[in-house]
Amino acid sequence: MIDKIAWLHLVDGRVLSTRSRGKDVYYLPGGKREPGETDAETLVREVREELDVAIAEPTIEPAGVFEAEAHGHAAGVLVRMTCYTAEYTGTPRASSEIEEIVWLEYADRDRVSAVDKLIFDHLHETGRLH
Template identity: 80%
Template sequence: MIDKIAWLHLRDGRILSTRSRGKEVYYLPGGKREPGETDHDTLVREIREELDVAIVPESIAAAGTFEAQADGHPAGTLVRMTCYTAGYRGTLEASSEIEEIAWLEHADRGRVSAVDQLIFDHLHETGRLR
């Protein structure tokens, strides 16, 4: 099981997604915990590293946990994505290993990882993603 934290940032019915250098698939911003980190610590660090913005810690809110086959791993390797919403300060910019940021909608679900597809479906069903 791969355990990851993700930021769900929606605007005008679209969700912020990222594409790493050398990859074709888009992923929700976030990543794995470092030793001793809480979910909130991980979210703040990963978003600062990937998008060069500061998450507002007091605005972090749980948004669900999703599991699916891990992209690029042997069959049976699952990823568990614990998702949070949060406000931020700064200007979103691709940083670190991120080559591109994109605002995707449900019609783009074929461009994202399996676990992100589940999240896209959930957000679409609840009227948050067009």
């Protein structure tokens, strides 16, 4: 099981997504925790590394946990994505290993990883992703 933390940032029915260098699908911003890190510490670090913005820790709110087969890994390897919403300061820009940042709608569901598809479905069903 791959344990990942992700930032759900929605604006006007679209969600902020990223594509890493050499990857063919989009992922929600975030990543794997380092040893001893809390979810909040992982979220703050990963979003700063990927998008060069500062998550406001007091605003972090849980937004769901989703599991699916991990994209680009051997069959049977699962990823557990624990999602959070949070306010931030700064202007998101592609940084570190991120090649591209985009705003995706539900119609873009086929462009994201398997676990993100589940998240897109949930956001669409709850009226948050158009």
